[in-house]
Amino acid sequence: MKAKTKGYYKLREEIDWLAKKLEKQHKKHLACKMGCDLCCMDYSLLPVEFYSIANALKDQNLKLDYPSVTKEGNCVFLKDHKCTIYSERPIICRTHGLPLLYMNENEEWELSACELNFTTFDMDDFTNENTFPQDRFNSDLFMLNKEFIRELKDKNYGEFDLIPLRELINHLETRKY
Numbered sequence: 001m002k003a004k005t006k007g008y009y010k011l012r013e014e015i016d017w018l019a020k021k022l023e024k025q026h027k028k029h030l031a032c033k034m035g036c037d038l039c040c041m042d043y044s045l046l047p048v049e050f051y052s053i054a055n056a057l058k059d060q061n062l063k064l065d066y067p068s069v070t071k072e073g074n075c076v077f078l079k080d081h082k083c084t085i086y087s088e089r090p091i092i093c094r095t096h097g098l099p100l101l102y103m104n105e106n107e108e109w110e111l112s113a114c115e116l117n118f119t120t121f122d123m124d125d126f127t128n129e130n131t132f133p134q135d136r137f138n139s140d141l142f143m144l145n146k147e148f149i150r151e152l153k154d155k156n157y158g159e160f161d162l163i164p165l166r167e168l169i170n171h172l173e174t175r176k177y
């Protein structure tokens with residue numbers, strides 16, 4: 001399964017690089033800080049990302065420390081306001097707080113960012129150069145996933161199937177992967 005998830009890590013590196021660059025660029029407009037977990041929700045992932053993270057956590061033999069009960073809607077890996085799988089957190093978590101540019105269902109460009117950020121920033125100053133092109137990376141991930149599920153013969157995932165991140169706990173506890 002590792003060879004099939006190679007493309008995922010390459011994409012993640014590219015995203016990390018851009019996220020770091022944007023963080024630097026917007027430093028004074030970001031209220032993001034350690035202990036803030038406003039963006040940490042109960043996400044679901046495409047299989048390519050789910051299994052990549054499962055494999056990485058298995059390889060690290062990480063002793064997971066997560067709360068036995070979580071607040072509804074909260075991520076199961078959030079403990080004491082901190083991410084317990086930080087180095088392997090999903091792509092969506094790597095862009096938390098940044099200005100995300102995407103096309104909405106009416107085919108209009110929209111920008112999304114945490115309400116705590118950019119409070120004094122002039123929205124007209126957002127350009128292609130200082131925003132995160134979410135659609136581009138989402139389509140790259142979608143294509144990687146298409147290839148990945150095609151090769152996963154023992155499962156029958158559809159192109160749009162998502163796996164809740166919380167399912168990772170079962171995988172890690174039973175080592176079912």
Ligand code: SF4
Pocket residue numbers: 039040041043075076077078079082083084085086089090093
């Ligand atoms: S994986 Fe980590 S960063 Fe992502 S939502 Fe969960 S706790 Fe937050």
